Amino acid sequence: MSSDKLFEAALQLAGTPWRVVRSDFSGQPPVLEIVLDFARGSQFPCPQCGQLCGVHDTTQKRWRHLSFFQYRCELVTNVPRVWCRQHGAHLIEHLPWAETGSGFTLLFEASIMFLAEEMPVAAIARLVQEEDTRLWRLIARLVEAAQAAANWSQVSAIAIDETSSRHGRCYVSVFLDAQTHRLLYVAEGRTSLAVEQLAQAFSAHGGDHQSIKLVATDMLHCYAKGVREQFPKAQIVYDRYHLMVMAGEAVDEVRRQLQRQGAQLKGALWSLRGNPWNLDAQQQQLLAHLAQEYKPLGRALALRAALQDLYEASDNDGPELLRRWCQWAARSRLAPFRKLAKTFHQYWQGIVTYFQCRITQGAIEAINGIIQLAKRRARGFRNFSYLCTIAYLVAAKLKFSLPSLLPT
Numbered sequence: 087m088s089s090d091k092l093f094e095a096a097l098q099l100a101g102t103p104w105r106v107v108r109s110d111f112s113g114q115p116p117v118l119e120i121v122l123d124f125a126r127g128s129q130f131p132c133p134q135c136g137q138l139c140g141v142h143d144t145t146q147k148r149w150r151h152l153s154f155f156q157y158r159c160e161l162v163t164n165v166p167r168v169w170c171r172q173h174g175a176h177l178i179e180h181l182p183w184a185e186t187g188s189g190f191t192l193l194f195e196a197s198i199m200f201l202a203e204e205m206p207v208a209a210i211a212r213l214v215q216e217e218d219t220r221l222w223r224l225i226a227r228l229v230e231a232a233q234a235a236a237n238w239s240q241v242s243a244i245a246i247d248e249t250s251s252r253h254g255r256c257y258v259s260v261f262l263d264a265q266t267h268r269l270l271y272v273a274e275g276r277t278s279l280a281v282e283q284l285a286q287a288f289s290a291h292g293g294d295h296q297s298i299k300l301v302a303t304d305m306l307h308c309y310a311k312g313v314r315e316q317f318p319k320a321q322i323v324y325d326r327y328h329l330m331v332m333a334g335e336a337v338d339e340v341r342r343q344l345q346r347q348g349a350q351l352k353g354a355l356w357s358l359r360g361n362p363w364n365l366d367a368q369q370q371q372l373l374a375h376l377a378q379e380y381k382p383l384g385r386a387l388a389l390r391a392a393l394q395d396l397y398e399a400s401d402n403d404g405p406e407l408l409r410r411w412c413q414w415a416a417r418s419r420l421a422p423f424r425k426l427a428k429t430f431h432q433y434w435q436g437i438v439t440y441f442q443c444r445i446t447q448g449a450i451e452a453i454n455g456i457i458q459l460a461k462r463r464a465r466g467f468r469n470f471s472y473l474c475t476i477a478y479l480v481a482a483k484l485k486f487s488l489p490s491l492l493p494t
């Protein structure tokens with residue numbers, strides 16, 4: 087078998103008008119260049135109407151393909167411009183191995199997407215010796231197309247959380263399907279405007295605003311207004327995760343007050359912040375000692391632990407236990423916990439709804455993981471669009487129309 091025939095078979099060109107007419111291995115470092123051409127008299131579809139048309143003229147294009155051993159490999163051909171009686175001259179869009187507008191073959195694109203799910207783009211760029219900005223453009227284009235095709239018609243519960251990007255200088259809102267943990271949407275900012283953008287995207291993706299029954303969020307930000315406007319049938323749920331964060335902040339506030347009064351709490355910060363079951367024996371001992379030594383701190387820690395525990399209660403008992411917890415907090419002589427009890431009263435309905443629909447907890451925690459992962463993957467490329475691209479790639483469960491990297 088000649089090398090041209092070999093490459094023709096490997097490129098799966100049988101049954102197409104395309105043939106390998108030449109292959110060269112030259113340059114320093116050497117590059118394998120495979121030149122393709124179509125049979126004279128071939129017809130191609132007009133990109134506007136699909137009608138088979140004759141060739142008007144051609145223009146040369148080049149695509150990077152999967153490597154040949156350790157060497158770069160490129161496909162080169164004269165791409166036909168068809169002449170359609172209705173639409174005039176147009177470059178054809180699809181070739182068996184690539185889109186005419188891309189600088190990469192479909193298989194090369196598939197290999198980049200495969201790597202991008204596992205490693206940072208900067209590392210892929212080094213591995214395949216390609217400019218990182220070129221790879222970003224490719225990844226963004228494919229992610230955008232796959233995300234645009236995503237169907238949200240089955241979504242009935244949404245979880246919202248906010249996080250910072252670029253070292254806390256700008257905020258993003260993250261929206262997840264609370265049941266499947268599929269990432270739906272990432273918006274800049276953390277106001278009801280972000281919810282409006284989600285709602286617009288929701289229509290575009292075949293979702294029904296009326297069918298959203300639950301929206302999980304925290305009570306600190308301005309999402310609630312947007313949710314009531316955009317998803318009128320949704321019950322807002324203030325989930326356990328955010329309430330525990332607030333209780334942790336209240337403990338911190340008690341600690342700072344004690345420190346201002348001269349308590350020796352330096353170095354105890356992490357023991358006080360972490361969940362008790364994550365602490366080692368020494369830290370637990372320190373915690374018990376501090377609670378003994380500083381009574382207000384002991385009460386704050388007990389309140390936090392009780393809140394954690396009551397969330398394990400059954401759907402029926404939960405609201406009653408929470409009501410008693412609020413009474414305890416209100417009597418605790420700890421200003422931060424008294425304030426917390428007031429806040430809980432204010433948002434009561436949304437808080438107790440959690441006991442009926444615990445699905446939201448995992449979703450809210452998943453959001454955090456997604457964004458941390460996206461930040462690591464987009465290392466060195468921290469702007470909003472890079473972060474979005476990677477977040478969708480790793481968490482939106484997208485379907486790409488790319489060929490399989492396995493032989494068929």
Ligand SMILES: [Zn+2]
Nearest residue numbers: 132135170173
């Ligand atoms: Zn046409």
